[in-house]
Amino acid sequence: MPMDKAQLISWLGKLQAVLAEKEKYLTELDAAIGDADHGTNMTRGFKKVMEKLPTVEDKDIGTILKTVGMTLMSSVGGASGPLYGTYWMKGGMTLAGKEEIDSAGFVGFLQAAVDGILQRGRPELGDKTMYDFWAPVLEEIKARADAGDDIPAMVNAALPVGEKALADTIPLQAKKGRASYLGERSIGHQDPGATSSYYMLETLAQALAE
């Protein structure tokens, strides 16, 4: 079954709620290796997204996703604003004019979104960023798509992969962003951006289960 607009809107609402709930935790993670603003950044950004959403809800999925990206781009500062802004905008461009998302469309969305992070931040695998979460998740989703899985099955299979990828950021030394200034002292802490990315996948799975 394709993913419909109601599920997309539900995803964004759940994500906003989880980010608000985890604001303090995300900020604590960023306090350890950054500047203690990731929780407030994400909460502010998705509050704005929820304010903007009613103005585009009746538009096509590409327009909704691009609006999410542009809103994050303009309301979230730091590294994560442009990175997540690019994620949703580039992903949204692949779904221009669509009223629902089929399996191939979902893979295309995620590939473009993750490519957007790569173009914007130039992270490499192992740099201790959100890319360390998305790279293995995208690989799993593509493998499941090739095996003929539908979107909920792809996302459910990617969840444990993402959970592991998130934990795997802990022993890494940061090579990008503010955390890289800490050098070896960044080792032993979970990456804040990878953590908010995990919430994106988790809430998507929940929205798809409805």
Ligand SMILES: Nc1ncnc2c1ncn2[C@@H]1O[C@H](COP(=O)(O)OP(=O)(O)O)[C@@H](O)[C@H]1O
């Ligand atoms: N060059 C980059 N490429 C990919 N992700 C990055 C890059 N720089 C930072 N990040 C991600 O952004 C997160 C930090 O976001 P945030 O705290 O909101 O921004 P800032 O670091 O500017 O304060 C990091 O945990 C990491 O996942």
Ligand SMILES: [Mg+2]
């Ligand atoms: Mg920060």
